Amino acid sequence: MFIGVDHGTRAIRFANTDGRCFVIPRAEAGLLAPAEIADRIREAFDLAPGSGGSGDGDGGGGSAEVVELLALCYSMGDGISEIVRIEDAENRGVISQDGAGLHVGGGTNVFDAVLAAKWPAILLPGIHDRSDIDPRMRVFSHGASPEKVGLAYKVRKDGPEDFIISDASSNVVTIGVAAGRIVGAIDAPIFAPGLLHGPLDVAAIRAVDAGKMTANEAFTRGGILRKRGLTLKGCTEEETVAAFESLALYVAMEIAAMAVLLRDCGAAKPALYLAGDPAPWIAGRVTQLLGREVLPLASCDAALGCALIAEDVYGGAREVLGIGVDGRV
Numbered sequence: 001m002f003i004g005v006d007h008g009t010r011a012i013r014f015a016n017t018d019g020r021c022f023v024i025p026r027a028e029a030g031l032l033a034p035a036e037i038a039d040r041i042r043e044a045f046d047l048a049p050g051s052g053g054s055g056d057g058d059g060g061g062g063s064a065e066v067v068e069l070l071a072l073c074y075s076m077g078d079g080i081s082e083i084v085r086i087e088d089a090e091n092r093g094v095i096s097q098d099g100a101g102l103h104v105g106g107g108t109n110v111f112d113a114v115l116a117a118k119w120p121a122i123l124l125p126g127i128h129d130r131s132d133i134d135p136r137m138r139v140f141s142h143g144a145s146p147e148k149v150g151l152a153y154k155v156r157k158d159g160p161e162d163f164i165i166s167d168a169s170s171n172v173v174t175i176g177v178a179a180g181r182i183v184g185a186i187d188a189p190i191f192a193p194g195l196l197h198g199p200l201d202v203a204a205i206r207a208v209d210a211g212k213m214t215a216n217e218a219f220t221r222g223g224i225l226r227k228r229g230l231t232l233k234g235c236t237e238e239e240t241v242a243a244f245e246s247l248a249l250y251v252a253m254e255i256a257a258m259a260v261l262l263r264d265c266g267a268a269k270p271a272l273y274l275a276g277d278p279a280p281w282i283a284g285r286v287t288q289l290l291g292r293e294v295l296p297l298a299s300c301d302a303a304l305g306c307a308l309i310a311e312d313v314y315g316g317a318r319e320v321l322g323i324g325v326d327g328r329v
Contacts, residue, residue: 004306029106077126143185154305198222
């Protein structure tokens with residue numbers, strides 16, 4: 001069996017290539033021991049008990065499945081630029097645990113669960129200034145976290161070679177693919193605000209300089225709702241509609257910006273996609289704003305894409321969307 005893990009902002013999603021998917025909220029995963037998480041993975045996918053992996057004597061027996069390869073996302077993925085074995089990744093494949101966003105600990109527990117279970121596993125990189133992308137996009141230190149690579153691979157396996165995906169929810173991250181290769185990405189602190197987090201505007205910069213908050217606090221309070229002291233659950237219907245209207249506008253603007261890069265890379269009319277929980281609600285409005293059809297993706301598509309990466313790497317693939325596979329894999 002091939003399994004993919006999507007380390008999202010609010011939840012960690014697991015999927016196999018058959019399309020089976022289950023979700024653990026990040027806050028819940030942060031309270032679980034790695035062994036408990038491994039047991040949940042085994043139960044969800046009918047895996048053999050024991051260490052897991054094929055041919056390692058895990059003692060499963062019967063019809064229980066074994067993990068041929070698992071593809072994992074972790075945090076920003078900025079410490080690696082190739083797909084590597086999980087055991088070869090220094091510091092879990094990140095430069096620092098201090099990044100843009102809230103550190104909950106759930107992803108760390110999942111990483112440790114996979115490592116301790118001894119399932120054969122690979123770690124996917126994020127898109128950053130050392131990635132093999134359009135060199136003009138390397139001015140930004142970070143473009144997208146590893147789960148966006150999984151999301152892009154799911155779309156690529158569906159057919160299109162040229163496409164843009166905007167993942168719009170708590171954050172907005174947009175990734176561009178031309179001729180089957182990732183050519184650039186726009187990360188959450190750079191352009192469009194999400195519902196919760198967003199780039200630092202002048203007021204936020206002044207607040208940071210005045211010592212009223214840290215830069216990361218400013219980022220995590222910079223979203224469309226949080227700038228107004230709102231949460232999605234606490235919004236009135238009118239406030240929700242207004243928030244989604246703003247989100248749709250910013251997403252459309254970011255997609256349009258990425259389309260400039262793709263056109264210059266020879267992809268004049270890329271397919272357009274939306275991911276994230278609000279995608280079904282705003283896809284029609286983004287379509288109106290851009291004058292082109294924008295299709296929503298399913299919530300487990302990133303995890304499924306990671307599983308498809310695991311399957312193809314297991315089958316001998318040496319690159320994925322232009323990302324190389326380390327020789328030790």
